[in-house]
Amino acid sequence: MIMHASTFPEWIRRSWPMGKEVKEVKELLEGLHLHTVCQSAHCPNQAECWTRRTATLMILGNACTRHCRFCAVNPGTPPPMDPDEPENVAEVVARLGLRHAVITSVTRDDLPDGGADHFARTITAIKERTPETTVEVLTPDFSGDPGAIGRVLEASPAVFGHNLETVRRLHPVLRDPRSSYERSLEVLRTAAARATDTFVKSGLMVGCGETAEEVRGSLEDLRRAGCSVVSIGQYLRPTPKHFPVAEFVRPEQFASYEALAYELGFAFAVTGPFVRSSYRSEDLMRITRDKVAHAG
Amino acid sequence: MRVDVILPSLGDDADAVAGGTVSFWLAAPGTVLKEGDDLLELTTDKAAFVVPCPASGTLVEQRVREGDRIAVGDVLGVLET
Numbered sequence: 529m530i531m532h533a534s535t536f537p538e539w540i541r542r543s544w545p546m547g548k549e550v551k552e553v554k555e556l557l558e559g560l561h562l563h564t565v566c567q568s569a570h571c572p573n574q575a576e577c578w579t580r581r582t583a584t585l586m587i588l589g590n591a592c593t594r595h596c597r598f599c600a601v602n603p604g605t606p607p608p609m610d611p612d613e614p615e616n617v618a619e620v621v622a623r624l625g626l627r628h629a630v631i632t633s634v635t636r637d638d639l640p641d642g643g644a645d646h647f648a649r650t651i652t653a654i655k656e657r658t659p660e661t662t663v664e665v666l667t668p669d670f671s672g673d674p675g676a677i678g679r680v681l682e683a684s685p686a687v688f689g690h691n692l693e694t695v696r697r698l699h700p701v702l703r704d705p706r707s708s709y710e711r712s713l714e715v716l717r718t719a720a721a722r723a724t725d726t727f728v729k730s731g732l733m734v735g736c737g738e739t740a741e742e743v744r745g746s747l748e749d750l751r752r753a754g755c756s757v758v759s760i761g762q763y764l765r766p767t768p769k770h771f772p773v774a775e776f777v778r779p780e781q782f783a784s785y786e787a788l789a790y791e792l793g794f795a796f797a798v799t800g801p802f803v804r805s806s807y808r809s810e811d812l813m814r815i816t817r818d819k820v821a822h823a824g
Numbered sequence: 825m826r827v828d829v830i831l832p833s834l835g836d837d838a839d840a841v842a843g844g845t846v847s848f849w850l851a852a853p854g855t856v857l858k859e860g861d862d863l864l865e866l867t868t869d870k871a872a873f874v875v876p877c878p879a880s881g882t883l884v885e886q887r888v889r890e891g892d893r894i895a896v897g898d899v900l901g902v903l904e905t
Contacts, residue, residue: 535847536872544866544873546832554833572871575834764870802871 537776539801540762545575553578556623560616563590565632565806568601570766573802584630584666584806585617587650588643592634594668594704598693598733600766601634609643614650618657628662628686628810629654635668637706642668644676651683662686662813664729666805672711677718681726686813687757688719689729691805692750695742702736702771713753720754727795727813729757731805734785736763737774743785747792756795757812760785761803777801827879828899829863843895844868846888855883857903864888864900881905 557564563586566574577583589606592599610616621629631650636643644667651663664687670676681688692712694702699709712730720728730750734743743760750758760782765773782799789797796812831843844866851863857877864875877883881903888900 535867541865541872541874544831544875545834546876546878550833570868570870572868572873767869 539779540764540776542572542576542802545579547579549579549581550575553581553583553624556620557583560620561610562613562616562620563587565601570600571804572764573804573807577807581624582626582628582810583620583624584632585620586632586634587613587617588633588636588639588646590634593637594635594706596693596703596707597771598702598736598763598765600770606634606636606638609639609646614646614653617650618653621654621661622658626658626661626810628664628813630664630666630806630809632666632806633668635704637671641676641679642670642673644670644673644679647680648683651680651685655683664689664806664809664813666691666729666731667715669707669711669715671706672714672718674718674722677715678722681719681722684724685726687727687729687809688723689731689757689805690715690719691731692716692746693731694733694736695738695746696749697742698736698738713749716750716753716755727757728753728755729759729805730755731759731761733763734760734782735773735775735777736771740781740784744788747785747789747794751792751794758789758794758797759803759805759807760789760797760799761805761807762801825905826884827881827903827905829875829878829901829903831875831894831896831898831900833896843893843898844873846890846892846894847872848890849886850874851877851883853883853886857881857883866894875900877903879903879905 564583565586591604591606592601595603663685665685666689696709786797786799847865849864859880861877862874863877884904885902
């Protein structure tokens, strides 16, 4: 057989879905006018997750007021908030039978509270509709507003996540100027200080040109901020217009990052080429809770 | 029975990942395949994807060539089941 070179290394390979589950989930979401980050970010795990009937729902519209160079979500002026969205999210969570729901959003610098109240109402709607479902939120930085962070935590999500995204040096290169490394750490610090029964989680992308030493520095910063859960995955360029991939980090390097995270005291770390902040977080929740219960 | 192998949707809401480029075929015409066997690899902007064979049968025709840009809904090949 003649072998042709693939653009990607062998570990950046997925299976294309041939089943009907993807179509079913897509129709369900469209019927309720909901967005997912799976679709908006062109996530390569989408088929795998949707086939398992899980999805990460994206609230507050599908246009973002910030413009980060790695992100495929459309920058622009978001449409007015959909007041029915919390209920519709709860509906889709119930219909998909999710035991763990992950809710994220675009950044809404145009809203006084950054959309924090909408997040809280969505968490509450899910809890009322399906009390057995645990809820994880992955939030924007709310411009660092402690009141907004507090409003989300009042609704008691099981996990409060905010992604640091990249190492300190690359932050100004990759992120919108209104975001900053220190501000993201501050968001996590505020959440960790206020959280009572909520895990604080963050995520990093690698393969953007960072060194392993810089990743260590960021993991140490996250621990100091009070994060107990971390995810590290390969950055994959969504379109040729986005920031180029500097390196496809090898699986053994991901294993080394995972070991380092545990060494630094994270309760749970998930790393790998296709790991995304919410990838398999249902498993993560279960294992983390078991560990914490065990330690207690 | 001849069955068209069609590239189904990934569910993406943008056309950017609604298709890709055929990297290479993983089965030659005449190959007897089982459902789920690797059929071809295609690349999108974000990753490489292996398209599995949707049914057991013999691959009788390849309708797309390596290097072709393909879209969701395209017929990739024909199986005799």
